[in-house]
Amino acid sequence: MPHERRLMEGSEAIAEAAIAAGCRFFSGYPMTPFTEVLECFAKRLPEEGGACINAESEIEAIGQAWGAAATGARAATGSTGQGLSLMQESMSEITRAEIPIVIFNMARGQGDYFQATRGGGHGDYRHIVLSPQSVGEAVDLTQLAFHLADKWRHPVVIYGDYLIAHTAEAVGIEAIDYGPLPEKEWAVDGSLGGTGRSRNVNPIGMEKGSKGIDPNGFWQKLADKEDAILDAEQRYEAVDTEDADLLIVAFGTLARFARAAMRDLRAEGLKVGLFRPISLWPFPKEALAKAAEGCKRVAVLEQNAGQMIEDVQLSLLGAVPVVPIGGISTDPAGFGIGALLDSDLIAGRARDAHAGRPVPRGVVS
Amino acid sequence: MTDPNDPLRVIPTDAPPIGACRKTGDSLPPLTLMGEHDLCPGCGEPLALRQILDAIDAMDMAQRAIGTIGIGCYTALTSLMDIDLIQALHGRAPSVATGAKRMRPETLVFTLQGDGDMVNEGLQEVIHTAARGENVTCILLNNGVFGETGGHMTATTVLGQRTKNSIEGRDAGEHGFPILIGDLLARLEGTAYCARASVHDAKGVARTRRFLDRAFESQMKGQGFSFVEILTMCPTGWFLPTAEGPDYLDQELGAIHEVGELKKDGVLIES
Ligand SMILES: Cc1ncc(C[n+]2csc(CCOP(=O)(O)OP(=O)(O)O)c2C)c(N)n1
Ligand code: SF4
Ligand SMILES: [Mg+2]
Numbered sequence: 001m002p003h004e005r006r007l008m009e010g011s012e013a014i015a016e017a018a019i020a021a022g023c024r025f026f027s028g029y030p031m032t033p034f035t036e037v038l039e040c041f042a043k044r045l046p047e048e049g050g051a052c053i054n055a056e057s058e059i060e061a062i063g064q065a066w067g068a069a070a071t072g073a074r075a076a077t078g079s080t081g082q083g084l085s086l087m088q089e090s091m092s093e094i095t096r097a098e099i100p101i102v103i104f105n106m107a108r109g110q111g112d113y114f115q116a117t118r119g120g121g122h123g124d125y126r127h128i129v130l131s132p133q134s135v136g137e138a139v140d141l142t143q144l145a146f147h148l149a150d151k152w153r154h155p156v157v158i159y160g161d162y163l164i165a166h167t168a169e170a171v172g173i174e175a176i177d178y179g180p181l182p183e184k185e186w187a188v189d190g191s192l193g194g195t196g197r198s199r200n201v202n203p204i205g206m207e208k209g210s211k212g213i214d215p216n217g218f219w220q221k222l223a224d225k226e227d228a229i230l231d232a233e234q235r236y237e238a239v240d241t242e243d244a245d246l247l248i249v250a251f252g253t254l255a256r257f258a259r260a261a262m263r264d265l266r267a268e269g270l271k272v273g274l275f276r277p278i279s280l281w282p283f284p285k286e287a288l289a290k291a292a293e294g295c296k297r298v299a300v301l302e303q304n305a306g307q308m309i310e311d312v313q314l315s316l317l318g319a320v321p322v323v324p325i326g327g328i329s330t331d332p333a334g335f336g337i338g339a340l341l342d343s344d345l346i347a348g349r350a351r352d353a354h355a356g357r358p359v360p361r362g363v364v365s
Numbered sequence: 366m367t368d369p370n371d372p373l374r375v376i377p378t379d380a381p382p383i384g385a386c387r388k389t390g391d392s393l394p395p396l397t398l399m400g401e402h403d404l405c406p407g408c409g410e411p412l413a414l415r416q417i418l419d420a421i422d423a424m425d426m427a428q429r430a431i432g433t434i435g436i437g438c439y440t441a442l443t444s445l446m447d448i449d450l451i452q453a454l455h456g457r458a459p460s461v462a463t464g465a466k467r468m469r470p471e472t473l474v475f476t477l478q479g480d481g482d483m484v485n486e487g488l489q490e491v492i493h494t495a496a497r498g499e500n501v502t503c504i505l506l507n508n509g510v511f512g513e514t515g516g517h518m519t520a521t522t523v524l525g526q527r528t529k530n531s532i533e534g535r536d537a538g539e540h541g542f543p544i545l546i547g548d549l550l551a552r553l554e555g556t557a558y559c560a561r562a563s564v565h566d567a568k569g570v571a572r573t574r575r576f577l578d579r580a581f582e583s584q585m586k587g588q589g590f591s592f593v594e595i596l597t598m599c600p601t602g603w604f605l606p607t608a609e610g611p612d613y614l615d616q617e618l619g620a621i622h623e624v625g626e627l628k629k630d631g632v633l634i635e636s
Contacts, residue, residue: 025468051467055460056493063453063460063490067433070451070461073468093454188465190472193427193448194396200443202434202452208444209398 005172010135010164011036013171014104015044017142018076020175023102024050025068025075027061033162033335034080034106041076058083062090062103069101070201072187074146078104078158081112085120091155092121096203096222098186100149102142106160109336110252111328113307116159117281124219126226128152128233129280131159131252135169140176141278147178152229153186159280162335163253234287235278240266241291244273246354247320249288249312250301251277253341254326258301260343261350270354280308285315292320299353302326303340305362325349329364340364395422399445407607409597409614410439410506412564413573414477416595417504418446420577421473424585430473433461435487437479438512456487459494462501473581475502481511484520484546491550491592498555498589502580505546505592508599509618516602520544523621527604543621547594551627557588559628563596563619565611576626588631596622 008016014037018026026041028034038054045052051068055061061077068075079087084105094101105116116129128148132138138160145156192198200208205218239259241247250258255276265272275291277284292298298320300309306324313322325346329338339345345364352359393400396418404411421430432448434440436455443450453461458476466474476483483491483505491503510528511517518528518535521543525534535543551559558580562573573595580591596618598610605613626634 025464027464053463053467056489059457060460060463060490060493063457064464064467066453066457067451067461067464067466068468069464071431071465071468075464075468089454090457097452188431188449188451190431190449190469190474191428193421193430195428196398196447198447198449200450200452202443202450204452206440206443206452208447211399211401211403211441211444 005170007168007170008135009036009166009168010138010160011166012040013135013139013173014142014160015040016173017139018102018146019044019048020173021074021143021146023074023076023146024048025065025073027053027055027064027077028079029055029058029061029083031080031083033108033165034078034083034104036165037078037104037106058086059090062087065101066090066094066099069099070188072184072189076102076104078106080106081108081115084112084115088119088121091119091127092123092125093203094155095125095127096123097201098153099155099201100153101155102145102149103155103157104160105157106162106165107336108334109161109330109338110254110303110307113280113302113304116157126281127155127157128229129157129159130235131278131280132164133252133255133276135164135167136171138164139171139173143176144178147181148233150181150184152225154225154229159252161253162337230282233279234282234284236284236287237276237278238287238291239274241273241275243271245271245296246350247273247275247292247295247298248301248350249275249277249298249308251280251308254301254303257341257343257346261347264343264347265350270351272350272354283311283315288312288315289319292316295320297353297356298322299325299350301346303329303336303338323353323359324361325353325359327362327364338364395419396427396447397445398447402445403441404438405601407598407600407610408438409508409564409599409610411442412570413506413595413597414439414442414446416570416574416577417475417477418448420574420581421448423578424473424581426473426581429471431465431469433458433465433474433476435476435478435482436513437482437506439477439479439506456482456485457490458482459487459490459501459503462503463494463499466499466501470500473584475504477504478506479512480505480507480509480521481519484544488520492553495550495553495556495590495592500584500587500589502584502591502593505594506597507594507622508597508602510599510602512599512602516604521546521622523618526617528602545622547592547622547627550592551633556590556592556628557631558583558591560592560626561594561596561622561624563614563624565596565598565614565619569624572624579629594622596624
């Protein structure tokens, strides 16, 4: 049943999209700009027969979502910078336990790119990270996140920010069918005790009925899965890249400002293209390398001291010179609503990069 | 006559045995996948686990039960437990149990944790789970040490107890006082049932089972949070000969962490 489009704040749209995708459990701890996501779930999940818990800390929040998801329910949690830092132990172990869970990272700007894409937890793991540029795209990617989590039995992070959380846009929310999924035979529903086939969903490779673990088999399975995700789940948008001699690379909200700047630059006759990674992991390496072919320079626009630029450099392997044109840019409260969110300023920096002039480094004020 | 080739033989014990007999049969007790484990001789944890599994079996809840497991020596026992399990992080089993119970309210949900896991690393988890009146049963295997890491002091180590990092005995001035977690949880309104047992002797084992039955019944009646603390021997972590474990448990740990029911049907039991 198609729903009417209405003006909705990103936080509400995300919660509604998650519920449309079948999410029935949420747990979180308030922190700006994530708080309203929690508030919306707290209001809506009980109405849908689900549960939302105002957790004692982010550590409990992700633990509770872990337990809910391990029983086969669609479950999510989320936070912002510090709160996500507290969750890292669980995020790494959940990945190894292969529990499908969705984590909303409503970041304060783009300084948490490394935290989201590398993860601050221990051990060898990566999780899928999707980065919407608008409320409308957040609605789609939220639903995709639940699908991918179930498809791969893998955590999926949505990397949003203050503007996504707090900007109202006209969106319609209806359940999106991303195709069939395997039965969750692994899910711990409590039904197999005493049958000799009971389950143990665990991050350490424990097998029932045998002492000790088989670390090589355990890690091989995870490594094979990560390779398959790397191949299958790269997502991006490439705009006017064919004839470009300057390619701007930007993700999330900032990419929208870059697009406005690009329009102005094109009107001036400068051949500027835009490449926007949508999946930050797996990073769309080959697509970026292809988009950058024939460019004189690649300009990386990010709201931090230089994080995604490493993925760009790894994608291009020196084939095209890479210049940073972003920088740390924040408001006094640290929410990332800073001077860089200005298409004129971005256009100016892109013009400099296009001409091979030096671009200012450091804080953008 | 017993047939030594029959794996399910039951050896009669009302007459002198016909030969050298080392076990009464090869059949496994309920909800058990293997007849062996890696824990130390004289360890109290397998005794406690036996009572937990028997209690679930007796309630006929095996196919409606979920255990969430902490990290300690008992973690190795998960490979023989024929129950659906979710392995949690060190200290985090109460949160995982909370999420599981909210999504599967018809199941019996319990945690299995040690004193290091529950009272050190995850203290706030169990307190808030109790305060919320979460309808789960948290089970603590309290041996007063981090057994797994080799006998280090925990929040329940009693004064005078020798551990690797209180080698002259726990001293209040230097190391502070033990937390009596059962007493603390009993006082929270969300707690419906709370008891402390010990497996140092047969009577204690029987009482452990009784308390587990009552905790599980309380959960299935939807009364709120239930808690069973089980004192267990750890001769290895106490640096004691195996045979001295039960008496040490009874006389040293048991003297401070006193056994008995602390709360029933939401009403505190004054001692
Ligand atoms: C976050 C974290 N810190 C430390 C450890 C190491 N560790 C593993 S088991 C354990 C102690 C377990 O003690 P307890 O829960 O009392 O169980 P016991 O071994 O005594 O049965 C510790 C500290 C860990 N696994 N995770
Ligand atoms: S160290 Fe202690 S708790 Fe661990 S198996 Fe040995 S006796 Fe049991
Ligand atoms: Mg212990």
